[in-house]
Amino acid sequence: MHSNAVQTDQSVLQSALQKFSRVRRTTERICEPLETEDYVPQPIIDVSPPKWHLAHTTWFFETFILSKFLAGYRPFHSRFGHLFNSYYNAAGDRVSRDQRGFMTRPTVREIMDYRRYINEQMTRLENGLSGENPEELLPLLEIGCQHEQQHQELLVTDLKYILSCNVIRPVYHQTQLPAGREKKPHYLVVEEGIYPIGYSGTDFCFDNEQAPHRVFLQPFSVRNTLVTNGEYLQFMQDGGYRDFRHWLSEGWATVNAEGWQSPLYWEQEDGQWFEWTLSGRREVDLHAPVTHISFFEAAAFAFWSGKRLLTESEWEAAARQLNPAMTSFNSLDEWFLHPLPAAGGQENEVLQLFGETWQWTNSAYLPYPGFKIADGALGEYNGKFMMNQMVLRGSSCATPADHSRPTYRNFFPASSRWQFTGIRLGLFN
């Protein structure tokens, strides 16, 4: 990742620290409805305990910023480096990923103390930086905030999963969800040509969005709307989960091994389908975008419907063309409580590019031409996961607002379902 324009004067630093505070508060607000017990378990390996998210994002600032740039900084606790390192081999030893749910200490209260301590220490940076390369602080601070924002989205999806493990399914937040409105889908044509791909602006982006480069695209079309629950239900009712012909070989094996018959969190009662949301159980809204489906299900649906998934280049080219002026249009603060807003915030043409569900592409997560891995521990941020994962584009109702951009590359294994993931269809022309 990098922040393309580096400045170190005082007002810039103050502004960065204000963003830091804002981001940190948001994380804590997400946790407010939780009980202490909800912070502890790791029911599947993908899901981390909320207390771990709270501590790990804090550790990031301590390890990569305070210990380097704050003169005389004293670590909060000598073992936290070990406890809350996620996967940075270069940053030292760490707790095995599948053991996170067994760490009862430090307690939630102690982790909140840890957060407070780090927050306070961070404000001391205003008074002067130490270290050999003070100009590196701002980029690292930006990365730390971006990193914590990524964990905000994981926090939302993880706590949704954790709460769902309770037979007595607790309501996270009682809100009235907007009813979906029916939208007429049609296909928008994108011409053959050479398109720019990747981030070339001057704000922050992650390392995997670079280097900016060109791709040649054959002509194709993209559907303006996401696939709805109603459409997905047709696939189910047509025996979609029981007909091998629609599925990738590994997808078919997964469907059978896991006994999948519907999206995650759906359940049928007396012939009616319900979905479990952060606001409790509700009837499946036929006009809302389908979500909590794996790549395998997205691909099978696309095949069944005679369409296909887009590649990530196609998605990006289409997004730039359709939505040239990218603005912040959603906000984790407002939206994340919703299982799925029935209509995105875009005016005029409803495109649903951002803020509803991530959209599986048919592209594997691989480096762009000219991709460079950073030196040191931060070099482990993205590059080493470029294997056996599929790219998702857009953003979801749980994505922080400024993480929605046409070049953002999200990625998960093809069998993942606990994120807010859905389907956008495309066509060869």
Added chain:
Amino acid sequence: MHSNAVQTDQSVLQSALQKFSRVRRTTERICEPLETEDYVPQPIIDVSPPKWHLAHTTWFFETFILSKFLAGYRPFHSRFGHLFNSYYNAAGDRVSRDQRGFMTRPTVREIMDYRRYINEQMTRLENGLSGENPEELLPLLEIGCQHEQQHQELLVTDLKYILSCNVIRPVYHQTQLPAGREKKPHYLVVEEGIYPIGYSGTDFCFDNEQAPHRVFLQPFSVRNTLVTNGEYLQFMQDGGYRDFRHWLSEGWATVNAEGWQSPLYWEQEDGQWFEWTLSGRREVDLHAPVTHISFFEAAAFAFWSGKRLLTESEWEAAARQLNPAMTSFNSLDEWFLHPLPAAGGQENEVLQLFGETWQWTNSAYLPYPGFKIADGALGEYNGKFMMNQMVLRGSSCATPADHSRPTYRNFFPASSRWQFTGIRLGLFN
């Protein structure tokens, strides 16, 4: 299980309810040093979350007593029957055993409310019983208390394991452990003959202690003391964990698969062995009984030392002979904090039969002649686990006082190490 003398007059009921209150308070006192987070996880399948123990023992009284004997009883919560059933298939549906650590709700506070509610409802039994067979109440009440006491011991061993999963190993209770005194071991002879086995008294016993019957024993000898840490260390230093000849085939496979090199909770630093206890880390006390070892380790040690483990009949015959007047000599309230008291409470001849470590026998857990399985759900209490488990005799520092008796049969798989389990040696004459 049965209580051999059944009475239902009022004073007996009052006395039983007083015991009930005492038992319930002890359970809660065990939990006092815990943080809320410590109540949640299930790091290995054998270990249940403390909150689960608290609720399951309560469920037992609700299901088998209140719903049957208290007129107009209203369940605390409609789903708790499902949530806190352990393995009683006959008592309805239940949560899969390996999912207990993912149940964050009800919270600890709600479970404590549940306990309080049940405790209050139980006092109402004094005012009159309903139901078809009120004479069945007292035996069930006794079983409920015994059941909760068994869970007290599990609670202690489970929370020890849970706390040990924290890299920052918390101290459960800071106490000064008594230093071990060296005891000279010698062998006591038991003559050939027919011996009575099993419970034939008039107090409570579990179903697996019956029917009382006779066995013929060849002459044998039993060591007066338990094997000490010092002796076990000699076995380790002699390469005991690396020489297949000492081990059962399955034991050798387990040693290699698990990488065992010492008892559970031991760790070496700079050539010195330490053990982690509920009072924190301390140097291994060479005179204290070795504990937290599997049957496989007990059997390998015995073979290495040229001795053997006793059968459960031999143990029981020896215990009766050596200690004819059984009295309460230990108490969970006082003792359970100790990893291992260095000397049991028996006067005169130190025998260490009870109150220090359970003693693995070379007997598989199987029914006695005349063993009968009770009707209904309680029939599932013991009988259905009589497969691939080894019997342990005596009791440990975590055993409630009145669970120490010569006929008590504890049982665990041969690879279990998280209980306070140790070694008593015997000899053919």
Added chain:
Amino acid sequence: MHSNAVQTDQSVLQSALQKFSRVRRTTERICEPLETEDYVPQPIIDVSPPKWHLAHTTWFFETFILSKFLAGYRPFHSRFGHLFNSYYNAAGDRVSRDQRGFMTRPTVREIMDYRRYINEQMTRLENGLSGENPEELLPLLEIGCQHEQQHQELLVTDLKYILSCNVIRPVYHQTQLPAGREKKPHYLVVEEGIYPIGYSGTDFCFDNEQAPHRVFLQPFSVRNTLVTNGEYLQFMQDGGYRDFRHWLSEGWATVNAEGWQSPLYWEQEDGQWFEWTLSGRREVDLHAPVTHISFFEAAAFAFWSGKRLLTESEWEAAARQLNPAMTSFNSLDEWFLHPLPAAGGQENEVLQLFGETWQWTNSAYLPYPGFKIADGALGEYNGKFMMNQMVLRGSSCATPADHSRPTYRNFFPASSRWQFTGIRLGLFN
């Protein structure tokens, strides 16, 4: 194991070598109907490839006899010691048990050459023994023959399993099986008392049959006949495989994990049950003893029927009482082809103790009082497997004749089904 009377004069040696030749020929005769391909696979870990049996039994004679007692003996091949060692850690390195089916070389032809070479070398022993303790030869030769005979039974059950893996199920040997005759079951009473257990004769026995000792038995009754297919079918039709109440906890888990609904090799077609035998598929014979069932199924059937399994002591005491003059009454040469002869060879009272199915007892496989493990590699023969296995008594249609005796202890894990294993019922009086 030991041979109680040791003699070393020439005629005894000649006679022992004649037995050796007889045993070796029988092994090869069992393999005659096989195709080369049938000798290779190991479809489950319990089943060894026939070529492995052929080589391993030969290796036993080479390792424990020829290399010790034949002056100037040159091993057939330098690596065979490694390849065909089964579990004798003390005899050196060995191929991991689950890799036996991947060993394509040496070929069957080469293994037959190996057998011939060893057979020839064995005849040279008549001309004079070398080594420090020539008096040890005869006992070892006896053990080698006994060992090979044990493998003959395994060979039969293993090749039955291997052939069954072929969708096109080949017929091993076409024979006309005798139809079962209906036998009226009744119970024979055995009085309370002290009974001798274990082998105390002067012929060969295995180490696990010793030391001879006494047990006290409560009075009990034993059924004269084995449970038939017809009776077992009633259990099935009564929902036996779907009612947890009949099953041990681990048995119930196994039934569900494996999807068991009938004995191994049974299959239903158009409402009719068939079993696959070494002579091909045939309708289940309702009067023949049920076989290829696990201990779990035997115990569940017994519980369902209101009876129980015997302990191994009860079985032995009953067998001695009922059948005082033990004679050879079956013969592998004649019988092993039969899936189950409908009636054993005993005259007068039909007891079916031997030669039909092994009979699961409710005793775990543990050492007798005074059991001693031999020095060296042969000490690994039996003792180290005394864990998590149940004892079977009697013998089956695949057992060599002279392995049928009242003291013989066979043992398998409670879930094993590929042996000829069945049910004898007993009763408390």
Added chain:
Amino acid sequence: MHSNAVQTDQSVLQSALQKFSRVRRTTERICEPLETEDYVPQPIIDVSPPKWHLAHTTWFFETFILSKFLAGYRPFHSRFGHLFNSYYNAAGDRVSRDQRGFMTRPTVREIMDYRRYINEQMTRLENGLSGENPEELLPLLEIGCQHEQQHQELLVTDLKYILSCNVIRPVYHQTQLPAGREKKPHYLVVEEGIYPIGYSGTDFCFDNEQAPHRVFLQPFSVRNTLVTNGEYLQFMQDGGYRDFRHWLSEGWATVNAEGWQSPLYWEQEDGQWFEWTLSGRREVDLHAPVTHISFFEAAAFAFWSGKRLLTESEWEAAARQLNPAMTSFNSLDEWFLHPLPAAGGQENEVLQLFGETWQWTNSAYLPYPGFKIADGALGEYNGKFMMNQMVLRGSSCATPADHSRPTYRNFFPASSRWQFTGIRLGLFN
């Protein structure tokens, strides 16, 4: 797959059947050095038993050609359709993939009879076709031959693996391998531009090589030679297998789980590295291309060396540019015995594109723009495997000659090592 020019006149059919005969004979010649036992096992799930390859390729002709185009065709055996179907769900039921090594019948001899029968029946096609669409025969015949040729390469790599499982490692074929010559590596520049990708000729290609399309490539360079054993040894000696920084996250996990320390088939003795080849063990030839490495190892080596792997588009563009006139330059008949020829057959510039090792690319196996899945069972040929596999380009010493072309897409999971797979490096300019 398709054959772009379809003709059905008699001479074309005769010529196609001659190719059929040639291909069939080659398959059988590959098996000549095998013993019957070698045809049976499946030591890892990737490896199929040679007898299965022999039968499955034959089944393909029977199912897709004879049963459709030969009037009055009678199947060789009613169950072979079930037995030798590989993964074509649409073609009916099939044996689970991990059970292939347990199928001892039909025997090798019977499978050879099956092959002969099918070969004879195929010759009868010359006399006249039946069926609704006789013009479909030739394309299917071509696919059948191509399919069998693909299995020839698998047969070679599978039998190499099978033979390697024998501690006594048999020599498949004794040949004198040419010693490697040192080649000076340098980098060839490929200019930025739009390049044609995919097959657009008129001969046969597989479906995954289509549709032909264009890609835009940034400028890059490609090394003229493959990475040698000597270079790979430097990586090993530099601690390459012990430094997480070189590895993808999943690669690092695999290295540790599998204990990889060198390429497959390498072993060290007295400080010297040897590799096991089809011609027996030999010292590692430092000038020969490294082979039997996974994608993970290829990528780690590339990272360590400061270079990178090419994408498949880059590889194809480079191959077309460097080698415009593709000719047959290797031949399975001559080459497959060699573990790795030290120098490919290309004259002038040594490029080693084909005939030595497959070259891992950094491209996931995904559909080309315009890729279409065929109707019916043949639609399952390639498309459904487009998930979690990496593309390999070029060809190996075991590849049939006419399978070497610049557009051919081979693919395996990133952890596969039993194919002849190696490394070609590239660079961003």
